[in-house]
């Protein structure tokens with residue numbers, strides 16, 4: 001059932017089908033058919049989205065003969081804001097779009113729903129070392145093998161094909177890949193964060209084995225912490241050079257509105273309802289904050305006074321002229337994350353919304369925290385960003401407009417995200 005229906009008609013037909021009227025066993029079979037049919041619909045919609053992005057990039061690249069900017073960055077900015085996704089996710093999608101332009105048979109499988117977006121990505125990721133001419137050979141060779149493969153097997157099949165086509169390019173790519181090292185940090189829930197390290201496999205395995213052996217050794221002689229706790233604390237002690245992981249210095253921010261401030265004894269020790277933020281991480285529960293405060297040898301507490309109406313930051317430190325001083329810290333404390341609509345990356349720059357060079361003042365109303373990529377997008381030709389009260393308004397080269405509010409630091413305040 002539904003397998004002969006064109007993708008464009010699927011949603012309507014599945015919704016119109018009266019599953020309740022199917023005979024008992026047949027209804028379940030038909031529901032599975034509907035699940036499969038929806039996969040086909042989703043995939044062909046994803047392929048269409050990617051095709052539209054490729055077209056947009058082509059048009060933007062032509063415009064750049066006049067504008068002298070970076071077409072890719074410009075398209076990434078448009079897609080990021082329109083889809084409310086990070087520039088990095090938009091960049092991955094653009095990369096897929098541009099590569100599939102050179103892989104028409106693979107693209108055909110994707111747009112008919114025969115392979116998933118994950119599989120299409122696997123082909124693109126594994127073939128990035130190939131030249132344009134080699135893509136033609138890969139496309140013809142790999143496409144017939146793909147239907148029915150998982151995305152992992154698709155990646156492996158592509159890797160084998162790429163080595164057959166150009167072993168030297170595959171070797172060069174492997175070298176570049178092994179040199180692509182990074183350490184990233186993600187906040188998790190309940191006062192937990194994740195540290196992720198990408199490096200050469202043998203080094204990562206060696207580091208893991210040392211931690212694992214050390215933890216099992218200590219555990220074997222009576223250390224009461226579990227293996228995961230010993231490994232984590234040992235890693236933190238060796239990286240920071242401190243003797244006990246619990247002894248790291250912390251900076252926390254106590255968030256309060258004027259009402260809460262008046263109800264406290266002036267030291268922030270009120271009724272215990274204040275939101276507490278661990279600097280560089282985000283909100284933590286008051287109990288965890290108490291535990292941190294009790295243990296930390298170096299503790300910085302900073303009070304943030306927020307607007308009782310919309311919950312945005314009113315005061316943190318006395319003003320100064322330069323963004324890298326207290327004013328920069330205010331902007332970081334107020335914005336928390338990159339202010340580009342759709343982006344949640346860490347703030348790298350305190351940006352003058354109205355450029356300093358064009359007479360924009362160095363005051364908090366003209367400042368927003370941005371990540372590097374969003375800052376670069378803002379500087380592309382055809383983009384305008386202006387202040388609107390506490391918000392900034394982003395207009396893209398296609399004329400789409402997005403509004404970015406500073407986030408409420410107290411959770412009850414939820415500003416609207418889109419202007420239109």
Ligand SMILES: [Zn+2]
Nearest residue numbers: 338343371374
């Ligand atoms: Zn950003």
